[in-house]
Amino acid sequence: MSAALAILRKDLRIEWRTRESVSSLLALGILLLVVFTIAHDPTPEEQPRLAPSVLWATFVFTGLLGVQRSFLLERDQDCLSGLLLAPIDPSAIFVGKLVANLVLLGIMQAIVVPLVALLLHVDFLPVLPALLLVLALGNLGFAAGATLFAAVAARTRAREVLLPLLLLPLVLPVLIASVKATQAVLSAGLAPAADAVRVLVAFDVIFVVAGWLLFAYVVRD
């Protein structure tokens, strides 16, 4: 536990000193938001219905990049070997990295979500708690899968293309459930989103546990 906290502190401190990931993710998030909206070319009435898909498509692509970066950092100077030499459980590295990635994604979304609300005319304030719950569940599932497979992809030859190839099919259920839950929440609150939220919870539990158990196999040689 304390080991995971140390990893988390280390990652956040690196981020705090450079602010590279947050700023690039944020810029990318805003760009993607614009790109997706323009690609759909919605009429003003259609715009609120577009919000969930634009939101999650943006998160998936920024998330891919952010999580990948967190492992490319460890490649520099072979830091990952250093981490593995430390007398800690590899699962702690997974948890530390996962939480660091969640914090990063959270900061990015704290700015992108209000922007979507503004640009696509969605009034999300009345359903804010439910929306936050859906966002948190979606992020956790996505980040758990991404953290596990970014560790895989970072150590392969074709790493830039391999992560999306590996990860996107696996996180499609979380994407489907998140979009459906967000749609339901934005239109009528948490109750109609119950099915989608259940799938999200199942996904989170399975991917966090799978990452926790299997991470040791992907970082050790």
Place this chain on the structure above:
Amino acid sequence: MTARSLERWLGWATSVVILVALFLIFCVVPTEAQMGIVQRIFYFHVPCAMVAYAGFLTVAVASGVYLARRSAAADRIAIAAAEVGVLFCTLVLVTGPIWARPIWGVWWTWDPQLTLTVILWSIYVAYVMLRAFGGEDEAIASYAAVLGMVGSLAIVLNHYAVRLLEGIHPAVLRARPGSDSGLADPMMGVTLATSSVAMLLLGGWLTVLRVRTERLADEVTRLRREVEEGGGV
């Protein structure tokens, strides 16, 4: 030696059962009353799906064994089963639209079953690409095994996730042949069973052959390394 005799036995059995299945499909089984001749593709489509699922299940089990025991044999089985699974899943995705076009009027719909199959296919295409592009590193085998196991978990999850998509499709499209056991003639059941056995044998045979090529490739690598080390001394 036993591996070779299994190979030969599987080869003969596959050939015989496939011939019987083809005879049943094209000469014996009555034409389905409503859909007509195109319904016969069902006897290829469904068995291919069975082989694909059997292949992916084998990948998951072999991956688990590999991670637990580091057995090179389990790893070879996982590679072979993944490739055979992708092949048959591709056949499912090809035969399905051929049937759907005259029956549904479209090549493709985002029906849950179809969405599920295409997700499944992309997971294992990624698996095969990881093995192809990952590099020579032995660690790739562990990565692939992790993907093989997580992939099977994702299939289970997807089963529930794609049901959320249901709302956008008319229910008519979900009535797939066989799902409500709408096989009117007993011969249809016999044909489906025969054809399934034929495809499973074919899938098994291909897997066994693929395991052998993989074993030979490992052997070549090992010998080459031995020669290089010997030359260095």
